[in-house]
Structures are given as C-alpha cells and as structure tokens.
Amino acid sequence: MSTTTRAAVVESGGAPFALTDVELDEPGPGEALVRMVATGLCHTDLGVASGGLPFPLPGVLGHEGAGVVEAVGPNVTGVAPGDHVVLSFTSCGGCRNCRDGHPAYCVTWLPLNLIGGRRADGTSTISRDGAPLGGHFFGQSSFAERALVDERSLVKVDPNVQLESIAPLGCGVQTGVGAVWNVLKPEAGSCLVVLGAGAVGLSAVMAAALTPATTVIAVDMVSERLELARELGATHTVNAAEADVTEAVLALTDGRGADGVVETTGAVAVLRKGADALAPRGTLVVVGAPPFGTEVALDVNALLPGKKVVGLTLGDSETQTSIPALVALVQDGRLPLHRLISHYPFADIERAVRDMSAGKTIKPVLTF
Known part of the structure; x- marks a missing residue:
C-alpha cells in the first residue's frame, strides 16, 4: 500500500521548491519508510x-x-521500526569498490544517487496523481515528511542524540571530514589549507583540529566565516579578496607550501591557486564540483616533485563506521557542528534556499 506524504517538489530546472502531496511506493526489498525529523x-x-x-x-x-x-520492506535486517537513523548515499554493495570498503566509489554511484531518479531496476519510488516523479535521490529524497529509503543509505544512530543536530553528517560534514581523515591523513607538524569556509570547508577545519597538523589555514572571501574558522580550529586565515592565495600560503609556511589542500569551492581558479601552493609530496583534494565538463589547467613540471591531485566523493567514507563516530564526536562537543547550523521549518524551504545562496547561513537544516 502506498503512503501519501507532503514533499518539496521542483517542477523544472530553475523552479522553486513547492510543497505538494505525493505518493510513496510501499517499501520493497532492502527499503525502509522513514519519518523525517530533519534534513x-x-x-x-x-x-x-x-x-x-x-x-x-x-x-x-x-x-x-x-x-x-516506521516500516521496513522484505530482507531488511540492519534497522527496525523505531530506530533513529541518519540518511546518507546509497551503493550497490556488490562491486569491487563497495566490497573494498569504498562505497562512495560504487560503480553505479551516479545513476543510483545523483542523476537516475529511480531504483536500480528502473522503477519509481515517488509518484503524483499516478505519474512517476524523479526520486531515489541519494537513495532517500528526504525533502518530504516521509521518505522511502534504501537500506544502504541508512545508518542507525544513538537515539539520545537530537536528530536536528546531526542531519548534515550524511553528506557535507562527512565530505569535509573525510578529505582530511581519509585522504590527507596529516602527520605531526604538517600544514593543511582549506579553500572555502562553507559547511564542507569548516567541517574540514574541525577535522583538522582533531589531527596532529600544526598549521591549519582557512581561505575565504567573507571575513565572518574566517573568524568562525579560527574559532573552530584554524591557526591562520587568508582573505582571498585581499591577498593572492598561493603567495599567502607560501609566506605562512616559510616558502615550503602546504602538505595538504582541500578545495571546496568548485572554482577552477581557486583549485589552481591551491595546486600552486602545494609543498613537494603534497596532496590537493578536489571536493567542490563545478558544472559537468569543466576543465582546469595545471603546471605539469610543478607536479613532478611528488605532488598529487585527488578527486573525492562524500569523504570516501564507509558510512556504517564513520557516521556513528561523528555522532559521538558531536555528542561530546569535540565536533561543534551546531556552530554551522541554522534551523528552518520545512515549509520555509524557499527562505532557507535564499539565505544559503546569499551566504547568510552556512548549513540550513529543515525541521519537520
């Protein structure tokens, strides 16, 4: 039996989010019906x-x-009705990367999460007046009061933690944290640079503060965000509106450059500045996604001293392990995620979009 629920539907590219009633399919094999608390x-x-x-x-x-x-479909063993869950990306579970503990690099990642809009078998999870809608977004489509979710998108969490305080762990936070912990893995005394002090960048700063890196440089064009970055663990800040990023990083590192750079802005000019600021054997992690087909020019000879440029999806996280650990760090106050979050009622999704686009809020969280 289908479930009717209220969802924020985007009718066409560029259209606003409009609240409307939709029908969710009943939970199929490996799926659960989840009552949303926050997203x-x-x-x-x-x-x-x-x-x-x-x-x-x-x-x-x-x-x-x-x-x-609220309910589970056939063959669901990881969660049961009443469990508190954080929703993240989905994956097939059977390909080489999934079996190797790297589900963010699942061979079916793009269609299952980002562009398919359907289950792997091509069926729709959401409809309206009998017509299928694009859904199954990251295996969840959580801009709705209820969501039909892939079991592989679900992570069971401590029911004592407020769900409104941990919703962003499923994407933005684990992406920034994973760039530092899973890719850069800073050694004692190393220097990290975070390009962009939005939700992903500030998550990287918080993660860097929990490592032996001794220099953490945050770069942005908004002075208030740089001030927040300092409070969250950055040792230095660079305002890119006032200084050349590469020159500033070299000056702060006695000319050596950065051991690790996290690029979160999606701007290729910023990515190039980050690459040029790398120390020998340094690594640039590309997180920010510009439009499909975007290219960047790099100085090939400058890469020869062992420098690496690495792409990253969702922090290269194994969610069943990483998200409960992040929940524990939030709960203990060691990952002060609340400093990034502003809460909005679900009905105010358009106001949240405007505030985020204007830079008024770093991480809007919609509450139901």
Whole structure:
C-alpha cells in the first residue's frame, strides 16, 4: 500500500521548491519508510534544482536526512521500526569498490544517487496523481515528511542524540571530514589549507583540529566565516579578496607550501591557486564540483616533485563506521557542528534556499 506524504517538489530546472502531496511506493526489498525529523540543505540540491545536472524533473531532492524508521520492506535486517537513523548515499554493495570498503566509489554511484531518479531496476519510488516523479535521490529524497529509503543509505544512530543536530553528517560534514581523515591523513607538524569556509570547508577545519597538523589555514572571501574558522580550529586565515592565495600560503609556511589542500569551492581558479601552493609530496583534494565538463589547467613540471591531485566523493567514507563516530564526536562537543547550523521549518524551504545562496547561513537544516 502506498503512503501519501507532503514533499518539496521542483517542477523544472530553475523552479522553486513547492510543497505538494505525493505518493510513496510501499517499501520493497532492502527499503525502509522513514519519518523525517530533519534534513540538511546542500549546494548539490540547489545545483540539481537549477537544472545544472541531468536529474529527471519534476522530482523530490534532499540527501542529508535524519529520522525514525516506521516500516521496513522484505530482507531488511540492519534497522527496525523505531530506530533513529541518519540518511546518507546509497551503493550497490556488490562491486569491487563497495566490497573494498569504498562505497562512495560504487560503480553505479551516479545513476543510483545523483542523476537516475529511480531504483536500480528502473522503477519509481515517488509518484503524483499516478505519474512517476524523479526520486531515489541519494537513495532517500528526504525533502518530504516521509521518505522511502534504501537500506544502504541508512545508518542507525544513538537515539539520545537530537536528530536536528546531526542531519548534515550524511553528506557535507562527512565530505569535509573525510578529505582530511581519509585522504590527507596529516602527520605531526604538517600544514593543511582549506579553500572555502562553507559547511564542507569548516567541517574540514574541525577535522583538522582533531589531527596532529600544526598549521591549519582557512581561505575565504567573507571575513565572518574566517573568524568562525579560527574559532573552530584554524591557526591562520587568508582573505582571498585581499591577498593572492598561493603567495599567502607560501609566506605562512616559510616558502615550503602546504602538505595538504582541500578545495571546496568548485572554482577552477581557486583549485589552481591551491595546486600552486602545494609543498613537494603534497596532496590537493578536489571536493567542490563545478558544472559537468569543466576543465582546469595545471603546471605539469610543478607536479613532478611528488605532488598529487585527488578527486573525492562524500569523504570516501564507509558510512556504517564513520557516521556513528561523528555522532559521538558531536555528542561530546569535540565536533561543534551546531556552530554551522541554522534551523528552518520545512515549509520555509524557499527562505532557507535564499539565505544559503546569499551566504547568510552556512548549513540550513529543515525541521519537520
């Protein structure tokens, strides 16, 4: 039996999020029905809503959900009704990368999460007046009061932690944290640079503060965000509106450069500045996603001293391990995620979009 629920539907590229009733399919094998308590708003949602990615519209987005399981379909063993869950990305579970503990690099990642809008078998999870809508976004489509979620998107969490405080862990936070912990893995005394002090960048700063890196440089053009970055663990800040980023990093490192750089802005000019600021054997982690087909020019000879440029999806996280650990750090106050979050009622999703686009809020979290 289908479930009727209220969802924020984007009718076409560039259209607003409009609240409307939709029907959810009943939970199939490996799926659960989740009552949403909160969901983060991410730049990826805005990029798809603008028509910048080939996701089938009209559709329901949302991929940083947190809620309570209401019902489960056949063969679901990891969660049961009443469990508190954080929602993250989905994956096939059977390909080489999934079996190797790298589900963010699942061979079916793009169609299952970002552009398919359907289950792997091609069926739709969401419809309206009998017509299928784009859904299954990151295996969840959590911009709705209830969501039909892939079991592989679900992570069971401590029921004592407020779900409104941990919803962004499913995408933005684990992406920034994973760039530092899973890719850069800073050694004692190393220097890290974080380009962009939005939700992903500030998550990287908080993660860096929990490592033996001794120099953590945050770069942005908004002075208030740089001030927050200092409070969250940056040892230095660079205002890119006032200084050349490469020159500033070299000056702060006695000319050596950075051991690790996390690029979160999606701007190729910023990426190039980061690459040019690397120390020998340094690594640039590319997190920010510009439009499909974007290219960047690099100085090949400058890369020869062992420098690496590495792409990253969702922090290269194994969610069943990483998200409960992050929940524990939030709970203990060691990952002060609340400093990034502003709460909005679900009905105010358009105001949250405007505030995020204007830079008024770093991480909007919609509450139900």
